[in-house]
Amino acid sequence: MIDIKRLRQDPDGTRAALARRMDPSAIATFDRILDLDRRRREILVRAEALKAERNAATEEVAKLKRAGAPADALLASLKVSADAVKALDADLRAVDEALEPELLTVPNLLLPDVPDGDVTHNRVMHTWGEIPRFAFTPKPHWDLGEALGILDLANGAKVAGSGFPILRGMGAKLVRALANFMLDLHTREHGYEEVAPPYLVNRASMQGTGQLPKFGDELYTVEADGLYLIPTGEVPLTNIYRDTILDASSLPVAVCAWTPCFRREAGAAGKDTRGMIRVHQFDKVELVRLCRPEDTEAQHELIARQAETVLERLELPYRRLALAAGDTGFHSARTWDLEAWAAGVGTWLEVSSASTFTDFQARRAGIRFRPSPGARPEFVHTLNASGLAFPRTIIALLENNQEADGSVRIPGALAPYLGTDRLVARA
């Protein structure tokens, strides 16, 4: 949620900042908000003045009653003003109910260094590693996975549907190995607390991190209980701190979790349907950090580096991409995607997305800290990064490390977790 005071004080600047997102509906929303806010304050001032009068008169009644004097005349006039207060409160509620959903659908303001333009203006910040060369035509992961007996797409589709791959045998163990490898790295070397959070969350949590009300189409819902399956570990991890005032000494907060993620991919029908590039359920290790506003820049670089460290240990070539304004997510102020090279499909795949949300989520979720004892609470800044998403990491591992005989080499950092340094095709 953006700061309505900022919007009120600098409407032109805010409108220009929103225009960078190239979303015309955001501007329309913005103008409706200005109008509603004006009306809200008009009514509020009148209602509060009337209530102040009423409170003074009510106190008079209390005094008279205590003195044993009659208060009938005063009571009669209070009855009239009570009705007026009720009417104004009803008006106020109506305006608030119109204003809130509008405010919740305004995207975050972008940081100044976010490149202007649409998705074609995403900028490569740096690249790491060597893109592997092959003496043969490298196979895509769906061929490799089936041949190795670790990926069973057909039965996944039978059991649940398209987009629900089954990993089995060494494939299932690979998931477990990746989880242990990543969690060990982040807890032992990067200072994260490991969390095993709920995978179903309530509406307030989805609204706190920004998935609702705007992106309900993307979520799987459990209607009978008013719950939602998490699309990312970011949701439960960040909402642990919803409606709390943190002690300054506890910042930065750093928590991580291995969770499944559930996404309907409603807007992506027909895209990446082959293999497991885009699926409805996948595992991911997620990193979440909460920090003081002045630390955002350093923390964003830090969390991105921590995700990159995973790729480097796995010996996967990758690049960091600064997303352009038009490609940056609704709640993000700046996002850097990490893309791993996948030799079989011959493309870069997003395996992590490192974002700072500035105070956008903190404002929605009421996550604050007290800068010093006795000082007024301020909103923290929230950041997150995948570290990493499993299916595409597996795709890159299989496709980049394949050999002519169909076997796959496992990088040294992962081999102890998997119990082997090579996956071999079934006879």
Place this chain on the structure above:
RNA sequence: GGCGUGGUGGCCGAGUGGUUUAAGGCAGCGGUCUUGAAAACCGCCGAACCGGAAACGGUUCCGUGAGUUCGAAUCUCACCCACGCCGCCA
């Protein structure tokens, strides 16, 4: 799922219609005293919003929402959560 008890400020806890601007305590902050610290004593000590250049003033908030009333932490209804017992169950 059933019955019962309860939800009050950072924490504990009093408060059953009108001096509640929520008693008291703990923690925290400032001060007196002290070579320093502790103790003792004194003062300060919640959040959001609105008006205002500021000083300051006002409104709202006692789990959430609706209601009764001139006036609600206090009364009514619904819901949520916690704890206990029973039932069911990995």
